[in-house]
Structure formats: C-alpha cells, structure tokens
Amino acid sequence: MSVNETVAQLLARSNRLGADPRNTNYAGGNTSAKGTETDPVTGEQVELLWVKGSGGDLGTLTEAGLAALRLDRLRSLPSVYPGIEREDEMVAAFDFCLHGRGGAAPSIDTAMHALVNAAHVDHLHPDSGIALATSANGEALTKECFGDRVVWVPWRRPGFQLGLDIAAIKDSQPQAIGAVLGGHGITAWGDTSEQCEANSLEIIRTAAAFIEQHGKADPFGAELPDFAPLPEAQRRERAAALFPLLRGLASTDRAQVGHYTDSPVVLEFLSRAEHSRLAAAGTSCPDHFLRTKVRPLVLDLPPTASLEDVSARLKELHEAYREDYAAYYNRHATPESPAMRGADPAIVLVPGVGMFSFGVNKQTARVAGEFYINAINVMRGAEALSTYAPIPESEKFRIEYWELEEAKLRRMPKPKPLATRIAFVTGGGSGIGKATAVRLATEGACVVVADRDGAAAEAVAKGIGGPDAAIAVAVDVTDEEQIAAALKAAVLAFGGVDLVVNNAGLSISKPLMDTTIQDWDIQHDVMARGSFLVSRAAATVMVPQNMGGDIVYIASKNGVFAGPNNVAYGAAKADQAHQVRLLAAELGQYGIRVNGVNPDGVVRGSGIFAGGWGAKRAAVYGVKEEDLGAYYAQRTLLKREVLPEHVAAAVFTLVGPDLSHTTGLHVPVDAGVAAAFLR
Incomplete structure (x- = not known):
C-alpha cells in the first residue's frame, strides 16, 4: 500500500x-x-x-x-x-x-x-x-x-x-x-x-x-418534583435573566464567554435525587475535567424560587466554590506546580433551567458543556451497572496542573484585543454597521448583528463565521419588545453583552417647510429614541454582569455642523451626541464607557445613501449621485473619501485596550471638516 x-x-x-x-x-x-x-x-x-x-x-x-x-x-x-x-x-x-x-x-x-x-x-x-x-x-x-x-x-x-x-x-x-x-x-x-x-x-x-x-432503570434516583424542568418559554426567560450574573461571577479571575443548553440530558439529570452527589464527585476522563474543571457549581434551589433568592444564593455558592477550589489546589500543589489558573467554575448547573458553561471563547464554552453532557452519560452508565467511581482528586490535580498541560497553554496564540467581548451592533446589515461588525469580529469579539432587514443581518453574520463567532437578530430599534427579544437572544447565545454600537439610522433630506411631522418623528424614533432604548436595554445586562462595558454612538458631523435641508436628521444626531455625554456621566460608576463617532460623507456601501438620501444630497450640492463621494472628499481638509471601514476603525479604537480611561468623547471621522470641529 x-x-x-x-x-x-x-x-x-x-x-x-x-x-x-x-x-x-x-x-x-x-x-x-x-x-x-x-x-x-x-x-x-x-x-x-x-x-x-x-x-x-x-x-x-x-x-x-x-x-x-x-x-x-x-x-x-x-x-x-x-x-x-x-x-x-x-x-x-x-x-x-x-x-x-x-x-x-x-x-x-x-x-x-x-x-x-x-x-x-x-x-x-x-x-x-x-x-x-x-x-x-x-x-x-x-x-x-x-x-x-x-x-x-x-x-x-x-x-x-x-x-x-x-x-x-x-x-x-x-x-x-x-x-x-x-x-x-x-x-x-x-x-x-x-x-x-x-x-x-x-x-x-x-x-x-x-x-x-x-443496568437499572433509574440510575440517577427518584424524581424530585420541585426540581422538574420549567416549561421551555419560562426556562429561557429564567436563563436569560440569570446568565449575565453567572457570566460575571465566572469572570471573577478572567473574562469568559458563555454557552447555555437546556438539553433533555441535563434537565433530566438535575431533576433526580442523586444529581448533587454525582456532580460533587466530579468528572473522570482527563479530556472531560480539563475542560469542565474538577466539578461544577450546582444551584440547590428549585426553579420556582424567586429570581432575587436565586441570585443571592448563586453569589454565596460562587464564593464557596472559589474557597473550595483554592483548598483543592493547596491540598495537592507542590513547589513545582504551576500557579493556580483561576478559581471560578466552568460549569454551572441550575435545576429546571439547564447548564451554563464558560470558556475563553464561544467554542471553548460550548465544548465544555458538551463534555459535561458526556460526563452525565458516563455517570448514568456507571450508576446503572454499579457505583460511579471517578479517579481520585489527587490524580485529577496531577493532570490539571501537569507541566505538559501548562506547556500546551503557553503555546496557545496570544488572545486578540477583543477576545471574550460580546458586541451588539445595530444597523449591522450594511454600510458602517456591517464594517463595524466585521472589524469587531476580526479583533476577537463575538458579534450580534442586529438589523431590521433580517436577511441582510444573517448574510453578515454568516460571512463572519458560524454561530460561535456571530449571530443575526432581526430588530426594529423603535420597538421596545423587539429590542428586549434581541438582547435576550444575545445573552442566550454568548452569556451577556459588553459592547453596544448604536448605528441604526436613516435620513430624509428636505427643507424646513417640506419636512413633515412624519419625517421628524421617524428620524427621531430610529436614531434618538432607538439609541436610547437599545442603550437602556443593554445597561440592564451590563450592570449585573459587573464587567464594565462600552456603548458607542455612531452620530454624525451633522450633529455639530448646521447645513441646509437637514433639520430632522441633524436634530436627531444632535440628540444622539448629547446622549453620549449624559450616559457617560451616569454609567461611569459601573465601569461602562460611552463614546461617539462623528462620520461624514460615507457614501460607498451606505444603506442610507442607497435609500435615496444620496440622490437628494447630490441634488442639494449640484453634482451627480455617483460623484457624491468624491465631492465630499474634495471639501475636506485631507481631500480623502471616508469609507465604512474608517468608521469601524474608530469604533475599535474607542473600545479597545488603548483608550481604557476615555469616556464622553466624540471622534470625528470626516477627513477634516473645520466647521464641525468640536469646541
């Protein structure tokens, strides 16, 4: 052969x-x-x-x-x-x-x-x-x-x-x-x-x-009626409510991305009398516990308990878990052992709701959960035939803190700047939003592409990668319920939200006397009201995470510069610009930074310009529509055309590690328009 x-x-x-x-x-x-x-x-x-x-x-x-x-x-x-x-x-x-x-x-x-x-x-x-x-x-x-x-x-x-x-x-x-x-x-x-x-x-x-x-028929013991699974809709509602808190707890030592599953295997295990004993015994196969840690954190309250009681109990259990893990490390560590890598759980089990798993990226978190399902199947088989008897704790430690495993970790590539960050980008189906979603994903973030055009959002998310990298949500940012559903989808997909880009927008170019109430309302509903609603919903996720965060408004040069035939758009953008300052002042106590970007003349790839705004602005300036980008470039100090990617670069700069102490800032990306200089 x-x-x-x-x-x-x-x-x-x-x-x-x-x-x-x-x-x-x-x-x-x-x-x-x-x-x-x-x-x-x-x-x-x-x-x-x-x-x-x-x-x-x-x-x-x-x-x-x-x-x-x-x-x-x-x-x-x-x-x-x-x-x-x-x-x-x-x-x-x-x-x-x-x-x-x-x-x-x-x-x-x-x-x-x-x-x-x-x-x-x-x-x-x-x-x-x-x-x-x-x-x-x-x-x-x-x-x-x-x-x-x-x-x-x-x-x-x-x-x-x-x-x-x-x-x-x-x-x-x-x-x-x-x-x-x-x-x-x-x-x-x-x-x-x-x-x-x-x-x-x-x-x-x-x-x-x-x-x-x-094997015996009920290896996990008798059913616990109080721990029976909630109906699916209630499970997901409870999971979305708990996930930001759990992600924040699991990120005490280092930031993590989350994965949620309400697999029947998990729910059935947690509804049985022996689940607590078996979970405490930990996993056995080295491939299992290297990803799931030596044992999971298990909530000991029924799913009917109040959200307040569950949240308080999870905080207590997390503190106890960290103390127990540190004790495990100290029992077995030698002077040659690598330093403790972190005492937070990788797996959290919530009866009636499901399993939350955590890792340095979405794939790692998802795979950790898959491994724990493997472990449950192993426990079922072992208990059906005999008694589950995993390898001793000392042997688990020898593998978890094996120098060869440590060397493997040292060979891992350096994390990207936005690794573990979860971004929510509105208007992400085209133009600046699409470029921003792609750039944030390239820099390591998990991205939720939100757009009223669900098909466009899906295409962008698919282009970024599979569901471990990006998901799409269809959302009209003027609708509170749709925003709540979109943020819930983001939380259930990745565990929370760290980074919001308020980019959704449209523009109607008319003189004052031609501007209708409907024109005014839709401009303000999408940009001023929509940005407010998205920021408010995102804050309800970011605050309980206790991991800080970023909100970036894609405002406009027109929020500063007064031009003709533009009253509704310019006023809405000015509203957004002041929201940046107001929210920066309010959310700073939670470590949440709020900044803005003021683009101008972004014609290529723009959904706004393609929707008729370009033709109207070209008519105002007396140029052909196809020449509008070049016209805008020539009126700038740098004589350069602004592209969506330039705005995306500014967003990355604001949310990246280099401007960690900056909030309330507006960054112009207009190739230089002196009349729009901030004062």
Whole structure:
C-alpha cells in the first residue's frame, strides 16, 4: 500500500469515528497508522508512524493534523526510558523521532500508538467505555462484558508508561482486540484500518448494549418534583435573566464567554435525587475535567424560587466554590506546580433551567458543556451497572496542573484585543454597521448583528463565521419588545453583552417647510429614541454582569455642523451626541464607557445613501449621485473619501485596550471638516 493510501485510510477512519459523539468527544482521542515511505536522503524505505497530533479533532482531522515519526527511533525509546518518576521527559524525545518537519506536534499518547505492536491503533473516549472504566467494579464488569476479548488496564495517567503497559498487554494476550483503560477510555488495534475501526466499534457498541441489558432503570434516583424542568418559554426567560450574573461571577479571575443548553440530558439529570452527589464527585476522563474543571457549581434551589433568592444564593455558592477550589489546589500543589489558573467554575448547573458553561471563547464554552453532557452519560452508565467511581482528586490535580498541560497553554496564540467581548451592533446589515461588525469580529469579539432587514443581518453574520463567532437578530430599534427579544437572544447565545454600537439610522433630506411631522418623528424614533432604548436595554445586562462595558454612538458631523435641508436628521444626531455625554456621566460608576463617532460623507456601501438620501444630497450640492463621494472628499481638509471601514476603525479604537480611561468623547471621522470641529 502506498503512503498516500495509508494516510488516506487513517484520515477516513478518523473522520468516521470522530463524526459520531457516541465514539468520542470533540478533540478527544487519537488514531494512528504505521507504514513505509522512501527516505528522501538515503533513498531507502523507512517505517513511519502517522498519529493524530496534539489538540486536533478526529471528526475534522486532515493530513496537516498528523504527526509523522520514524518507528525505528520510537522503538528505541524504551532503552533510554528513565522510569515512571521521570516519564514526562520522554515527550521531548518525540521531537528527535520526527520525520522531516514532522507535521503536527506529537501528543502525550504517541507512545501508546508507537509501542503497541499493531499496524493501526485507536484510542477513544466513548461514553459507554468510560462508564465501565469509572464503575467501582470496572475490572469485573469488563470481564463480564467482553470475556478475554478486551483487557482491563488499571488507571494510569497518560504517558510513556501507559504506552508500555498497553504494549505489554497486546503482546501477552494475542486474543485481545483492545483494552478498557480505568478511569479514562478505550484503546483498540488491528492489522488493517478496517479491522481496527471494527474492533473500536465492537467495544463501544458491546459496552453500550451491556449497560442497556444489565443496568437499572433509574440510575440517577427518584424524581424530585420541585426540581422538574420549567416549561421551555419560562426556562429561557429564567436563563436569560440569570446568565449575565453567572457570566460575571465566572469572570471573577478572567473574562469568559458563555454557552447555555437546556438539553433533555441535563434537565433530566438535575431533576433526580442523586444529581448533587454525582456532580460533587466530579468528572473522570482527563479530556472531560480539563475542560469542565474538577466539578461544577450546582444551584440547590428549585426553579420556582424567586429570581432575587436565586441570585443571592448563586453569589454565596460562587464564593464557596472559589474557597473550595483554592483548598483543592493547596491540598495537592507542590513547589513545582504551576500557579493556580483561576478559581471560578466552568460549569454551572441550575435545576429546571439547564447548564451554563464558560470558556475563553464561544467554542471553548460550548465544548465544555458538551463534555459535561458526556460526563452525565458516563455517570448514568456507571450508576446503572454499579457505583460511579471517578479517579481520585489527587490524580485529577496531577493532570490539571501537569507541566505538559501548562506547556500546551503557553503555546496557545496570544488572545486578540477583543477576545471574550460580546458586541451588539445595530444597523449591522450594511454600510458602517456591517464594517463595524466585521472589524469587531476580526479583533476577537463575538458579534450580534442586529438589523431590521433580517436577511441582510444573517448574510453578515454568516460571512463572519458560524454561530460561535456571530449571530443575526432581526430588530426594529423603535420597538421596545423587539429590542428586549434581541438582547435576550444575545445573552442566550454568548452569556451577556459588553459592547453596544448604536448605528441604526436613516435620513430624509428636505427643507424646513417640506419636512413633515412624519419625517421628524421617524428620524427621531430610529436614531434618538432607538439609541436610547437599545442603550437602556443593554445597561440592564451590563450592570449585573459587573464587567464594565462600552456603548458607542455612531452620530454624525451633522450633529455639530448646521447645513441646509437637514433639520430632522441633524436634530436627531444632535440628540444622539448629547446622549453620549449624559450616559457617560451616569454609567461611569459601573465601569461602562460611552463614546461617539462623528462620520461624514460615507457614501460607498451606505444603506442610507442607497435609500435615496444620496440622490437628494447630490441634488442639494449640484453634482451627480455617483460623484457624491468624491465631492465630499474634495471639501475636506485631507481631500480623502471616508469609507465604512474608517468608521469601524474608530469604533475599535474607542473600545479597545488603548483608550481604557476615555469616556464622553466624540471622534470625528470626516477627513477634516473645520466647521464641525468640536469646541
């Protein structure tokens, strides 16, 4: 078989296994294949191992995510192994086994794949397999389930010694197709890629069928009527009300983004008598608790409790959680341990409502929640057969504060300036709003694109990325109920709101005597009233978050400069400009900064100009509509046309880290209009 065929089969197998969450969790597990390739230096055939690299995901694995290593060098490593007390030193040795540039960074499980005497190896984290692995009598259950076809391996932290142990089992028990790794997962092998995949699926499906046939019906105990799920609409209402508070608590040490789920798996778990005991026991599989922390924070009040009582209790539980986590760290830390990374929970469970998970970005928060659902499934299986018995707390600490994990964190790219910020941009479907939404997302923010034109907002959000990066909401900013619904959608999507850009607008250009009451009202309803309503609704989210925030008004040069045939628009923009000053004075006590941008002559890409304003202004100035941008440019001091991206850059500057002590400011982005200079 050619090298390309070997790699192609490995990738296809990996993608199939990783696409089914019953087989393994996101970014969990690894697969490998052994084969030969011509050495470009000697021209001779050389045996290689291709194995999923550190941090990759099986479901989306590509060739770039594989590490390529020389088998002859890998097989020589046991001769220089210094023993289990120094096994971490062997990770650095993998670098000396790389073939050429080597591809992705080798993971800690590379030894398992290299030393097991099989052409193909899978290491996976299926819920059914981990249920056996975390049962109090897991070894006996594994024997009962599989006979001698699958071997039990007692818990050992992933590393070189575990690779040696599994290799020895494979050599001594040729009838075995794989192993259940205590507290951890499964490993399977085969002479061909097809056989390896079949063996992996046999272990996973046999374990699942065994649990189904032999497990008790109610592994989580009796129902707790007071903790039954609220109806869906009430659940979401309560979740939206609690999420900003929870996000603020979970961001005590460092800012976080949130994810909410009311999955039936979560709601059913929280409605049962044993949920408190099991949650306190924590997760077991290293992939689980590295993302969910050692245990979740669990609210101990029913969903019928008042919002005030729940909020007060959550604050108490959060304080207790932080004290407990610090005590956990101090119990197990050594002088060589990395510093404590933060004592806030990654998972918060609220009976009757659902699960709130947190991370440094939306994907991390979402995946943390997915991992805890995996953990619930594991607990169900283990309790159905026996008693859930995760690995000891001391072992969890050894992995959570493992120097190798710390090194992985140090290799992470530096966060972008707006990482963890959640932005809400009105009028985001076109022009300045679209450019601003794109710029904020580029700088790391999660973005809610709000526009009266839902299709335009959806197109912008889709262009930014998937729902982990941006969502769209259709909203008329003159409607209080629609604004409330849009902010609720933002909160449920990301956990809160940190950054509001009041950009929605329109313009009607008429002389005073032609300006109707309707003209005046719609201008003020959209810009003056709309900005007020959005800012007020956003403040009700920002204040309980206790994380500060930014509100930026896209005002106008016309709020300062008096021009002809423009009374309704100019007056509405002047209203917005003074809202900046008023709100800056009021919201500063909460760490919320309020600033404005005064653009002028932004013609290209503008929804306002495309809607007829451009033709009217061109007529006022006696130029062709297509020449209006150039006309505006020539009347400026810099003789430059202003584009939506220039306004977006000003917004970023105002909300970024460099102007952290600035509020109540208006920044002109007009290429220089002396008559509009602020005084």
